[in-house]
Amino acid sequence: MNIQSLLVACAIAMPVASWAEPPTTGQIMPSVLVQDQHGQTWRITANTRLLLFAAGRKASNLAMEVLGQQPKGFLAARHALYLADMSKMPGFITRTFALPSLREQPFEVGVVLDEKRLTDWPRQEDAVTLIRLEAGRVVAVEYAASAESLRGALGLTP
Secondary structure: OOHHHHHHHHHHHHHHHHOOOOOOOOOEOOOOEEEEOOOOEEEOOOOOOEEEEEOOHHHHHHHHHHHOOOOOOHHHHOOEEEEEEOOOOOHHHHHHHHHHHHHOOOOOOEEEOOOOOOOOOOOOOOOEEEEEEEOOEEEEEEEEOOHHHHHHHOOOOO
C-alpha cells in the first residue's frame, strides 16, 4: 500500500472511529473517549454504574442544577459520570463561557463537541438520560426531566 492509499484509508476511517455506538439495554457499553472540561482524557470505566448524559441546553442546566449543589467526590462515590453533548453550542460560547464555567465545578464532565459523535444516543427533549450499568453492560436507560427525578436517580433524598 502506498502512502497516498494509506492517507485515504485513514481519512475515511477516522470519522467512523470517532462515533460512539448508541448504548442499548443488554449490550456492553460502547467505548467513549473524549476530553473533560480541563482537556484531560475522559472515559467510561469498568466500575461506572451510572452515566448521566445531557444532550441539550435544558438537560445540561438540569444536571448542573443538581450536581452543582453536591460536594467534591459526589459522582465518584456513586460510581457515576457526567457526559455533556455541547456540539450544538457555538464554538465562541463554548470556549468563552461554558468551558470556563465547567472548570469551576467539583466534578469531571466529559465534553462532546462533535455533533456527529453521539447522534444516535438515547435522549428525550429537556431530560437527562440515565444509563445504568453493571459490569460494563447497559442494564437500563431512563430519563430525568426534573430536578426531583434526577435527585432520586442519584439516591438523594428530597
